[in-house]
Amino acid sequence: MSIFVFAESSDNQYKKSSFEAVSYAAEVAGKTGTTVTAVSIGKADNAAQLGEYGANTVISINGPAFDSFNSEIYAAAFAEVCKQGNASVAVISNTYCGKAMAGRVAVALNASLASNVVDYPDTSNGFLVKRGVFSGKAFAYVNLTSQVKVLALTPNSVEIKKNGSAAVVTSQSVAAVSSTCTVTGTNKITGKIPLTEAEVVVSAGRGMKGPENWNMVEELAEALGAATACSKPVSDMHWRPHSEHVGQTGITIKPNLYIAIGISGAIQHLAGVSSSKVIVVINKDAEAPFFKAADYGIVGDAFEVLPKLIQAAKSATAS
Amino acid sequence: MKILVCMSVVPDTTTKITFTDNNTRFNTAGVQYIMNPYDELALTKALDIAEPAGGTATIIHVGPADSEPAIRKALSMGATDAVRINAEPLDAQFVAAQIADWAKDKAFDMILTGRESIDYNGGVVCPLIGAMLNIPSIQVITKLEVNAGTATIERDIDGGREIMTCTMPFAASAQKDLCEPRIPNMRGIMAARTKPLAVVEPVSVKTGVEYQSFELPQPKQGVRMISADAPEELIHLLRNEAKVI
Numbered sequence: 001m002s003i004f005v006f007a008e009s010s011d012n013q014y015k016k017s018s019f020e021a022v023s024y025a026a027e028v029a030g031k032t033g034t035t036v037t038a039v040s041i042g043k044a045d046n047a048a049q050l051g052e053y054g055a056n057t058v059i060s061i062n063g064p065a066f067d068s069f070n071s072e073i074y075a076a077a078f079a080e081v082c083k084q085g086n087a088s089v090a091v092i093s094n095t096y097c098g099k100a101m102a103g104r105v106a107v108a109l110n111a112s113l114a115s116n117v118v119d120y121p122d123t124s125n126g127f128l129v130k131r132g133v134f135s136g137k138a139f140a141y142v143n144l145t146s147q148v149k150v151l152a153l154t155p156n157s158v159e160i161k162k163n164g165s166a167a168v169v170t171s172q173s174v175a176a177v178s179s180t181c182t183v184t185g186t187n188k189i190t191g192k193i194p195l196t197e198a199e200v201v202v203s204a205g206r207g208m209k210g211p212e213n214w215n216m217v218e219e220l221a222e223a224l225g226a227a228t229a230c231s232k233p234v235s236d237m238h239w240r241p242h243s244e245h246v247g248q249t250g251i252t253i254k255p256n257l258y259i260a261i262g263i264s265g266a267i268q269h270l271a272g273v274s275s276s277k278v279i280v281v282i283n284k285d286a287e288a289p290f291f292k293a294a295d296y297g298i299v300g301d302a303f304e305v306l307p308k309l310i311q312a313a314k315s316a317t318a319s
Numbered sequence: 320m321k322i323l324v325c326m327s328v329v330p331d332t333t334t335k336i337t338f339t340d341n342n343t344r345f346n347t348a349g350v351q352y353i354m355n356p357y358d359e360l361a362l363t364k365a366l367d368i369a370e371p372a373g374g375t376a377t378i379i380h381v382g383p384a385d386s387e388p389a390i391r392k393a394l395s396m397g398a399t400d401a402v403r404i405n406a407e408p409l410d411a412q413f414v415a416a417q418i419a420d421w422a423k424d425k426a427f428d429m430i431l432t433g434r435e436s437i438d439y440n441g442g443v444v445c446p447l448i449g450a451m452l453n454i455p456s457i458q459v460i461t462k463l464e465v466n467a468g469t470a471t472i473e474r475d476i477d478g479g480r481e482i483m484t485c486t487m488p489f490a491a492s493a494q495k496d497l498c499e500p501r502i503p504n505m506r507g508i509m510a511a512r513t514k515p516l517a518v519v520e521p522v523s524v525k526t527g528v529e530y531q532s533f534e535l536p537q538p539k540q541g542v543r544m545i546s547a548d549a550p551e552e553l554i555h556l557l558r559n560e561a562k563v564i
């Protein structure tokens with residue numbers, strides 16, 4: 001019996017969320033007295049490093065069918081090794097790719113499934129997991145009662161713990177299932193931090209007046225190593241791409257730091273961002289509802305505050 | 320062209336979420352229910368594809384009779400007919416199993432869902448149905464065109480977009496950008512009154528997922544205000560007090 005964890009990679013590099021998932025699996029394995037097997041699918045550099053985050057064994061599955069992500073093929077291969085290794089728990093990151101796999105893995109393993117998991121399970125009496133519901137407006141505790149459990153872990157929910165050493169990597173050949181879907185191309189936004197995984201997010205709303213003013217937002221984001229986001233009207237007016245829209249009808253995020261500039265803080269916006277650890281609000285209206293959900297606030301005109309803030313951020317990160 | 324569109328019915332986005340019975344049940348008092356916004360996109364896309372081809376777009380919903388106004392809305396948007404599986408939608412695995420069981424012998428070319436329902440946000444009904452029916456499931460799609468039996472699809476991936484082709488049948492989940500949702504017009508609303516809405520009893524399914532209790536996020540400790548003239552103070556606090564940069 002072992003806890004299996006899928007280590008997702010992109011451009012040959014493991015994602016930060018994969019290290020979180022392995023650390024998470026190691027913690028659960030420690031509690032339940034079992035081991036961790038990390039499964040790497042497709043091309044990725046240095047699979048042995050997964051051991052440093054707590055994997056006892058690493059299985060690597062490769063071949064032309066695994067070169068691009070296909071949820072059917074990846075899920076079937078991961079489920080196959082989980083079955084062979086008699087997995088009791090399978091951990092997958094709650095990313096777009098991870099979620100696409102998780103459902104299929106659960107069906108293949110006849111397992112209970114919980115997505116949006118935000119904390120370690122309580123195994124003192126059953127297997128109780130905490131998951132985000134209502135777009136971050138609340139959490140639910142669900143008891144998973146099947147023999148096998150599949151968990152999709154929300155990025156930035158647990159700390160990465162690096163206290164192991166490089167693991168032995170075993171290549172395993174797994175026959176790829178056939179699929180009627182073929183990936184014909186990808187369009188990656190390079191050089192930008194994906195919003196769902198970012199630790200710091202700089203976000204702006206209608207208070208920025210127009211798309212031409214976003215250079216300040218981007219400059220601050222760059223100085224802080226942050227991803228950029230926006231409110232719904234901003235993406236509706238095509239000032240910014242839809243992929244940046246956060247909130248109840250957009251993306252739900254959970255960064256360590258969320259900086260909201262010129263955003264009023266409507267309930268639908270808060271839903272998507274209120275799980276952020278620290279929230280900073282910059283708004284010229286002292287009565288803006290967002291201040292109630294903030295940890296730090298500045299009442300001021302973004303056009304005056306931002307240049308100074310960018311300056312301060314640049315000199316702080318330079319030192 | 321036969322398309323099945325899965326619809327969930329969710330609390331209106333302005334709902335203040337609270338719980339009752341010692342935090343074990345969602346408090347539905349005064350809550351307005353609506354068609355899940357992403358499902359409006361799935362239905363609109365289904366209609367855009369089905370109508371010119373003389374096909375059908377059937378709505379399926381797992382839920383109690385209270386959901387019928389939302390189902391009527393879907394019919395007034397243009398759905399051909401609707402099916403309601405008469406059961407509490409306990410969790411995503413239960414819902415997917417009901418839909419897969421009903422759809423398995425009906426030869427749909429496509430099953431569309433929303434990216435996620437804005438209440439329980441599993442985002443997993445689409446891959447679950449795909450796996451249960453052994454067809455591909457493509458998540459968070461932003462483009463879908465069908466040509467001679469083959470679909471060209473674009474989907475969001477973390478940090479970009481992927482372009483793929485897929486032969487039918489398949490399941491896919493709708494993301495923003497796929498289309499603009501249709502708004503029902505008067506004719507649609509009139510027509511919806513007489514469109515077929517079948518009520519089907521559920522099959523027995525055991526999922527191994529039990530909701531035990533709910534919790535609201537910890538309220539913030541109160542905001543610490545910083546002068547607009549001293550943003551460097553903010554950077555200092557974020558670095559040394561909050562330790563997030």
Ligand SMILES: Cc1cc2nc3c(=O)[nH]c(=O)nc-3n(C[C@H](O)[C@H](O)[C@H](O)COP(=O)(O)OP(=O)(O)OC[C@H]3O[C@@H](n4cnc5c(N)ncnc54)[C@H](O)[C@@H]3O)c2cc1C
Binds near residue numbers: 247272
């Ligand atoms: C069904 C539904 C779903 C929705 N889903 C979402 C969602 O997912 N995400 C989302 O964001 N919204 C969503 N909304 C919209 C939401 O209700 C708000 O309308 C929206 O969040 C407001 O965006 P905003 O804060 O950018 O704009 P506004 O409400 O116009 O606020 C602009 C703010 O900027 C401030 N400001 C103006 N000028 C300056 C300046 N120079 N310097 C500093 N501050 C300034 C103003 O004081 C104000 O507080 C949804 C609405 C509905 C009905």
Ligand SMILES: Nc1ncnc2c1ncn2[C@@H]1O[C@H](COP(=O)(O)O)[C@@H](O)[C@H]1O
Binds near residue numbers: 357
């Ligand atoms: N009770 C339900 N009945 C029918 N379809 C549903 C139901 N719940 C969820 N779905 C579909 O599955 C999608 C994703 O839901 P979820 O996995 O719950 O986030 C929704 O957008 C719907 O298309």
